[in-house]
Amino acid sequence: MATIRDVASLAGVSRATVTRALQEPDKVSPARLSRVKEAIRVLGYRPNMLSQTFRKNQARTIVVLAPNLANPFFSKVIAGIVAAADERDFRVLVGATDGSVSKEFDFVRMVESRLADGIIQMNPFTLSERNAVLPHQHVPAVSVAGVPGTPYSCVRIDNRAAAKECILHLAASGHQKIGIVTGPTHNSNTMVRLEGVKAGLEEAGLSYNPNLVREGDFRMLSGLQATESLMQDGPDPKPTAIFCMNDEMALGAIRALHTLNLRVPEDVSIVGFDSLDFSAFFMPPLTTVEQPGYDMGVSSANILADIIEGVSAGQESHDVVLPYRFIIRQSTAPVRVD
Amino acid sequence: MATIRDVASLAGVSRATVTRALQEPDKVSPARLSRVKEAIRVLGYRPNMLSQTFRKNQARTIVVLAPNLANPFFSKVIAGIVAAADERDFRVLVGATDGSVSKEFDFVRMVESRLADGIIQMNPFTLSERNAVLPHQHVPAVSVAGVPGTPYSCVRIDNRAAAKECILHLAASGHQKIGIVTGPTHNSNTMVRLEGVKAGLEEAGLSYNPNLVREGDFRMLSGLQATESLMQDGPDPKPTAIFCMNDEMALGAIRALHTLNLRVPEDVSIVGFDSLDFSAFFMPPLTTVEQPGYDMGVSSANILADIIEGVSAGQESHDVVLPYRFIIRQSTAPVRVD
DNA sequence: CTGTTAGCGCGTTCAT
């Protein structure tokens, strides 16, 4: 592999001239410039980026931390991040943490060791835990799809308002017994959305009943199981509607109801959260909250790039709240009057 | 940020000793070792990986090229790649190509410029096109979920046999008119699976009718549209079964049939391909070919790492064929006898 | 076992 030296000697100039020819061509005489270009062509010279990166002490690389790469909502966000990063000449490294704190820490060390310049965190910040890896000194970071109160920059929607709107929609349709399938109890998004649920119930003049709540893990199977539990072991009368804290669990819920010979939405209404592409094609199409995942990815990448490039101080942390959209499809209907 | 020099001077040793203390601790006397460790602790020293990477001239990074990050099957493969790469101390860079050849080329240049060590390509190699970016001199590469005949290492399933099995399953259930929804016509996987379709039809004593074939793009909407076209504009009698070349399109097909008031599988049987998690939860659960996406990711990452590390010559290219599994669920049934 | 020396490939002075 040809180096800058080979180019210089073939062109009969100094290495500095080659560098200049590449970076500030107008500061090089036309004659030498063309000689250099020719030499580059002949040798098939490619600047060693590893060296450049080392010399400039920045990798132009950001790390995306995802608890679970299989989650399609995260895929959407990543797509946005990759697009925006590419635009600003940053590479994107994927970090699958599987929810492990030690893995997260490995990635923080990567930016400490300069192998990456910053982190985008998809796992919501947990206010209760003391051992959060982020924020971390000298580690530019942005939280995406997180919660208010995150002690560093954050791009999100108003989860509380969105969840509240879901409940109000159901209540307006006459539903009085509303089952809730949450994410993991300690998850901040679960907590915030649950606040919204309670606010919605209160505003609708309904009471919050913990017996109508089941913990899921944001995956389909848990939505299925939670729903079975709700409809079989739950208090009577059974819920006529279920709010699931993401679409995957909502699809699992619909499946469970089908198995129990209950129709959606005639017997039970279902509301999801996230708006996966699949959800519009499901039967029935799912009523859900659309998070602008791609845009959230774009926004978070740009904010992180700003911090890394020093455009943003990095001290004052942003809290960007993007608009969500509540989409009413066919999985919800007025409560049946028997 | 403390450098190795700071550590050396604080510990009162040479830089080389610090390096050794970090890499071959047993070759350093216990006394100095502890002095060095203490200095590292005090200074909070982290080796500059950028420098290491530069010095060793390898980034320990692989690039994954995906035409579309939103495709859940690719997400599965990526998850496997990330897990295996992590195991072998490689980082994973995601490259969204959007099917653009020039973007692919950018990533090839990244490995030429040493910013990455190799490439995993998810876009199948196209035999017909002459301007394929890969294989490329000095660019270790592995194709995953590709086709036989790929001129570099490849991890795949036997698409032809799998597609054939789908057709034979339908034929055995009495279906004579079988609609086909393909991927993009020029896509190699489409071509190979179509071969399997033809082989299956022939073995079943059925003829191949191009009028029963529609081109899709592997996305849900195209499956929906293709199915509408098949059931409305297609030749009579209408198909009693449709084979879709991936699950997303199959879900779109089911949706279309539902809108047309046709039941699945009573009126029309549907077979998919890939086995997404969603497909088992759909109504009805989808009969499909399960590709071991995660394992394919793991395998491809290991092969690439072998090539990069020189374990494998890189000259002789592997062609690893992993087993698929044909899963019969409830979207297929014997043809109805009127 | 240890320190000295010599680069890796490049960008960046600083003279000229």
Add this chain to the structure above:
DNA sequence: ATGAACGCGCTAACAG
């Protein structure tokens, strides 16, 4: 406009 010289942080070769 150009080249010589230095150094980024680290590892590897050699001598001791």
